[in-house]
Amino acid sequence: MKTIYIWNIKFNPLRKNEIVSHVQEWLAEGRKGIHITGVNPEGVVQAQANLFLREAIRDSDMVNIDNMLVVLTLRLNGCEIPERAATPDVFELLLVEANKRRQRMYFLGAEEKVLRKMLFKIKQEYPFIQIVGAHNGFYTAEEEGKIVKEISDLSPDYLFLGLPTPQKELFIMKYKPILPVGCLYGVGGAFDVKGEKVSRAPKWLRNIGLEGVCRILQNPRNYGGRITTYYFPFLKLFFGHLFSKRIVFEKDRS
Template sequence: MKNVKRIQICNVPVDALTMEQTIELIDKSIERKESLHHVVVNAAKLVNAQKDLELRASIVDCDIINADGQSIVWAARYLKEYLPERVAGIDLMENLVGLAHKKKYKVFFLGAKEEVVAKVVQIYGKKYNQDIIAGFRNGYFGKEEELEIAHQIRDSSPDILFVAMSSPKKEIFLNKYKDEMQVPFIMGVGGSFDVVSGKIKRAPVWMQDIGLEWFFRTLQEPGRMWKRYLTTNIAFVTLLFRERRKLSKRR
């Protein structure tokens, strides 16, 4: 996007934007009916993008790339770059649902289990009104159904699409079908539907501020999460050390 500073962290681009600036850019894009593809990056996604070229391409092709995790903001400082703040995907989603109510935008919700996405729609419909709901669908489908789902989304004429699926599935799906769906604003939101529905709890603000959301999540699902986060965090720190050494040698 024009006039937006984009930095590089370990060969992955990130935009130096605040939450307020991000919302303003999105709102203008929706008003003009322009296509805008958004993504957030955290430590795990940055690590995976080093080897998963399809994932990296789907990130690079996005119009706005925000720092989802506090670790990305710290990583930028460590590499002598600057990001003003983290723009967490779930916080951005919540703000945009509020904006949809205010501006009479329509939202389509794709992802999670049927009972979870239905609960999310119910919660937002009650908090605001049902007029903001363009449609919804669970995130359990095969590749042979993808095009049909993209057309279902297009035919519901939403202004905003949130996709709550795991990475890299959501990034690749959005990048592959964004022209088919013809939605002004599209965004992957990971496990945000689970949080909104109450299926899982979000870390307290103080833990978010010191970069320990991953630890809080591990406490809730230790059997599934501890190995993933341990492996990713070690890889992330190692990657940053290597990148810092490269920068030092250049200088």
């Protein structure tokens, strides 16, 4: 598995189905604490100032490239990127495989009504998935301890976190060493997509890298603000590395 080190973090240039295959192979071997992180320009920029987020990304077993702008900028830096591995797509493929294997899942994140709608849809579409537990993304520090204990007692094959960055990454880093969970994956807004709070762009728009335009039109105040906050600093990082060529490729030893 090739690893790209750039912008103080790393990426694994994998296709979506390759990510799913690796997860299933590792679960079959009995591995615990498999950690996947999806990174977009927001994550890249936040990681520059947030040491814990940076460490969480670098400590991940796989880092999927969750944004077409990141794909394009990596390619312009000389990296071979086969495709954009969007987190909602990886999440869906993992559900498909989990349904075949009757695997066990815990879901943490999103608003209560969105979470419930998502769980209802998953039960309909994937009847053989065992949903062993779920909790919304709004909880106190005291409740967090109870949630962690519940997850530990249930020992699911998957823990999916529909929490924002860096909350989901910090949760995984904090509890990964003590949770008997097969795979931990912070999927962020994928819960909102599956729970129909937001709609994804048509596939043809996603294929040409314009999914973000659809998101801005749906929620200009939220997503529009992210463009100025994160995308301009990301482009500054990109141009800095484009001319310095400070990129390292290494073999993943996991």
